[in-house]
Amino acid sequence: MAFLTALLLVQSSLLICYDGGFERWCLLKLLHEAARELSVTGSYDVLVAGGGVAGVAAALAARRCGATVCLVEKNCALGGLATLGNVTIWLPLCDGRGNQVSGGVAEELMRLAVRDLAADNREAGFYGIPACWESGGSEEERRRQRFSAGFNPVSYLMALEELVSGEGVEIRYDTRLCSLARRGETITHAIIEDKGGRSALAAAVFVDATGDADLCHLAGEATEVLDSNVLCGWFYYMVNGVLRLRHCSNKYSPSLTREGAEGPFFRGDDPVAVSTMVQESRKLMAGTLEKLRVELAGAEVEIFTIPVIPCFRATRRYAGGYTIVEEEAHKWHHDTCGMVSDWRKAGPVWAVPWRSLCASGAGNLAVAGRCVAAAGGAWDVLRALPGCAVTGEAAGTAAALVAAGGGDLRKLDAGVLQARLR
Numbered sequence: 001m002a003f004l005t006a007l008l009l010v011q012s013s014l015l016i017c018y019d020g021g022f023e024r025w026c027l028l029k030l031l032h033e034a035a036r037e038l039s040v041t042g043s044y045d046v047l048v049a050g051g052g053v054a055g056v057a058a059a060l061a062a063r064r065c066g067a068t069v070c071l072v073e074k075n076c077a078l079g080g081l082a083t084l085g086n087v088t089i090w091l092p093l094c095d096g097r098g099n100q101v102s103g104g105v106a107e108e109l110m111r112l113a114v115r116d117l118a119a120d121n122r123e124a125g126f127y128g129i130p131a132c133w134e135s136g137g138s139e140e141e142r143r144r145q146r147f148s149a150g151f152n153p154v155s156y157l158m159a160l161e162e163l164v165s166g167e168g169v170e171i172r173y174d175t176r177l178c179s180l181a182r183r184g185e186t187i188t189h190a191i192i193e194d195k196g197g198r199s200a201l202a203a204a205v206f207v208d209a210t211g212d213a214d215l216c217h218l219a220g221e222a223t224e225v226l227d228s229n230v231l232c233g234w235f236y237y238m239v240n241g242v243l244r245l246r247h248c249s250n251k252y253s254p255s256l257t258r259e260g261a262e263g264p265f266f267r268g269d270d271p272v273a274v275s276t277m278v279q280e281s282r283k284l285m286a287g288t289l290e291k292l293r294v295e296l297a298g299a300e301v302e303i304f305t306i307p308v309i310p311c312f313r314a315t316r317r318y319a320g321g322y323t324i325v326e327e328e329a330h331k332w333h334h335d336t337c338g339m340v341s342d343w344r345k346a347g348p349v350w351a352v353p354w355r356s357l358c359a360s361g362a363g364n365l366a367v368a369g370r371c372v373a374a375a376g377g378a379w380d381v382l383r384a385l386p387g388c389a390v391t392g393e394a395a396g397t398a399a400a401l402v403a404a405g406g407g408d409l410r411k412l413d414a415g416v417l418q419a420r421l422r
Contacts, residue, residue: 038191038200042170044070045403047190047203048396049177052080053385054369055209056160057105057392058399059169062207065400065420069169070201072192075309076173078164080211082113082385083157085307086234088125088245090114091384092146096346098139100147101339104421106389112159113151124236125150125245148343172201177210180218185363187219205364205399205409209392212268213316213371219362222320224375227267228258232311233281236304237289239296243304248288249311254344255326255376256314268315278310314383317371322355326377335414337398337421338390342381350378352387354414357395363408368395397421 046062048055051073059071071078081087090110093102100107111129120127127150132141165171172194179191181200189200208215213223232249250262258265266277285306293301322333329348335355342348356373359365367373368391370383381387398417402409 036198038198040189040202041196041199042070042172043202044068044170045203046070046205046207046396046399047072047201048207048209049190049215050080050209050211050369051075051078051171051173052209052211052369052388053082053109054211054388054392054395055080055207056164057109057389058207058209058366058368058396059164060105060167061393061396062400062403063167063169063396065397065404067400067403069396070172070203071164071169072172072175072177072190072201074174074176077157078160078171079153079157081307081309081311082151083153083160084309085311086153086236086245086305087311088151088153088156088234089385090149090151091343091386092148092341093386094133094142094147095341095349096143096146098142100133101341101349102386102390104390105393106386109160109389110149110385112163113156114149115159116155117151121243123245124152124243126152146346177214177218180215182219182362185361187362187364190215204403204406205366206362207366207368207392207395207399208318208359208371209368209388209395211312211315211370213318213367215365216318216359216367216371217269217316219359219365221318221359221361221365223316224319225267225269225316226256226314227265227273228253228256228261229266229268229277229312229315230261230263231277231281231284232313233285233307234311235285235289235306237292238300238302238304240300246285246288246292248285250284252313254380256380257376266312268310268312274310277312281311282306314370314379317379318356318359318367318373320360321358321373322353324350324352324356324372324374324378324382326375326381328378335417337394337414337417340382340387340390343384343386344381348381350381352382352391352394354394354398354412354417357391357398358409358412360410363410364402366395366399366409368392394421 045067181189230250333353
C-alpha cells in the first residue's frame with residue numbers, strides 16, 4: 001500500500017488522492033458544488049453593504065429620503081474601525097483656518113460620538129467638540145483649534161445601533177456577501193450567507209460601503225489593490241486602574257505607498273495576508289505593552305481591550321469613474337456632492353465629484369467610504385471618518401432618489417442630488 005495511489009470519487013464530486021508513500025491525503029484544486037435554489041429573504045429599495053461610518057451614513061440618508069433600507073454587516077456591531085478597531089478620533093470637519101467644511105450627517109455622527117461624554121479624559125483619548133465650534137466661538141479660536149473629537153468606542157457602537165435601528169433601517173448582522181445576481185447591467189440580488197445558510201436579498205440600488213470594494217469586485221467593476229498596509233492596533237490599557245489609549249502602529253506612508261513605511265506589508269484582499277496581519281499586529285501590541293511595563297516599573301499595567309478587526313488603512317478601491325488625486329485640492333467639480341478637509345494639515349480641501357462614487361458598469365451601484373475612487377494622499381484623506389460620512393450621505397441620498405424613480409445612477413442629474421444634499 002505504501003506505493004499505491006487510490007483515486008476516490010466522493011458524493012460532493014471532490015476528487016481525493018491518497019498517496020500512501022507520503023501517508024497523507026492530498027486535496028485537488030477544484031470542488032464542484034451542486035446547483036441549488038436560494039430563498040429571497042428580503043426585498044428593499046436600497047441595500048447598503050458594510051456597517052462602518054460610511055455604511056451608517058448611507059443607510060440613514062437613504063432612509064430619510066423615504067427608501068426601505070437594509071444594512072448588511074459581517075460583524076455584530078456598527079462603526080467598523082471607529083468602534084471595533086479603536087480608531088477613536090473624529091478627525092476635523094474644518095480646514096484648520098476657521099472654516100467648517102463638512103456638515104450634514106458627518107457633523108451629526110461626530111456629535112453622536114461624544115453625546116454621552118461626561119468630561120474630557122485625555123489619557124483615554126476621550127474629548128468633546130471644542131467650545132469654539134459651538135455658538136459664539138470666534139474665528140481666531142477656530143483657527144487655533146480644529147473641529148474634531150475623541151470618543152469611547154463602546155458607547156459609540158451602542159449609539160450608532162440605536163440611531164440606525166430607530167430610523168427604521170433593517171440591520172443584518174453576522175452576514176457575509178458571497179456573490180451577486182444580475183440582469184444585464186443591473187444588479188438584482190446580493191447573495192449572502194448567515195446563520196440561516198445561503199440566501200438572496202433583492203434591492204433596486206446597492207451601495208458598496210465595505211471599505212474593501214467587495215461589491216465592486218463581485219460586480220466586475222475596475223478596482224485597485226494596495227499591498228502597503230503595515231502592522232497596526234490601537235489598544236486600551238490600565239495603569240493602576242486608570243484607562244489609557246495607546247496608538248500602536250509601524251510607520252506608514254501618507255501617500256499609502258511602501259516608500260518611507262516600515263514593513264512587513266499586507267494587502268487586504270488576501271485571506272492569508274489578513275490573518276497574518278491580525279496575528280502579527282497583536283504581537284506588536286503585546287511587545288508595546290511589555291515596554292510600557294518596563295517604563296512604568298512599579299505600576300500595575302494591564303491590557304484592557306484591543307481591536308477585533310484588521311486595522312487596514314486602505315485595501316481595495318473602486319478604480320472606475322473619476323479618480324480624485326491629492327493635487328486637486330480646491331478644484332471644484334460640476335457634480336460635487338460633498339467636501340472633505342485635510343486632517344493632516346491646515347488648508348487643503350477636496351470637492352468630491354459624484355463620478356467618483358458612481359459605478360460605471362452596473363447602473364445601480366454606488367460606492368462610499370474608504371473604497372471610493374481616490375488615489376494617493378487624497379485616498380488617505382477620504383478614507384477617514386469625515387470622508388466616510390460625507391460620501392456615505394451622498395451615495396445613500398443618490399440611491400434613494402434613483403430607487404424611487406427606477407432609474408440609473410449613471411444618469412442621475414447632479415443638480416437634483418446637490419439640491420437634496422443642501
